[in-house]
Amino acid sequence: MDDADGVPAGVESGTRDDGHDTAATLIALTRLVSLWSTIDYQQSIAAASHVRLDPSAVRALYVLGREGGTATPSQVAAELRLSRPSTSKILGRLSDAGLMQRAPSTRDRRSVSVSLTPLGESRFAELFGAGISMIDTATAAWDPADRRALNQLLPRLITSLISTPPQ
Template structure:
């Protein structure tokens, strides 16, 4: 019995009137996300980075262009305050740089420095290897099914509120 099944069993005892079966999926997704984030933080710590900072760097790298902080917020789903804090630290480390636009100095654009590009290009393949390791217990068909189900679930979660 995994932790999530224990939680469901406990709720069944305490509140048998509730259908807590969604916890079997949502609870597991949340625990997996927390475990993966913690593992990423552990793996990135020797590099002086957190998973949130690495997400910011990879967002810039795959965009291939400068981004406004609000775009980074949208892509990473982190708060504006968290993005500002991360940008401050990454700029201090020489991994990103902020510049104003010529037309409007209030508009700030963020780019990776050469050191930032090197950092992402060095660390991202390692992250992919770790991610592949997490999926190693599944065959290709199972991965395809899981991918499809998670995509459907994500569309529901990210759907705009009516």
């Protein structure tokens, strides 16, 4: 049986002296990552924003969009946590869809950079806008101070988690 915060029975809550319940935060993040990483959920987000891409290509589109529209294939592979050959196939699908183009790197002519086309930028903006709408809808009934706190603290938490190696 779970307690009020969703912490499974028999699992230590992790409440510290400051009253912060770390276990509830971990469970909430795990539930979110589990849901958002499913193929069905990613496809429903893409379909709702009229973007016809497979979930892997959607993730690559997000990476390129977040990087200002241009990155190296190695940067995309590292962000997606995929091999270079797998990433190359995904980038090929983006290119075939007219969303991305390859060009010789301006820094090193032996390497390539990939960048979003105007259509790719438009599709990224649609997906990003759909994500913002999802968050706005989910938090519409929240107190504005709570929304501000979420918008300040969640990115800070994610940055800290990403930069902290597992123990």
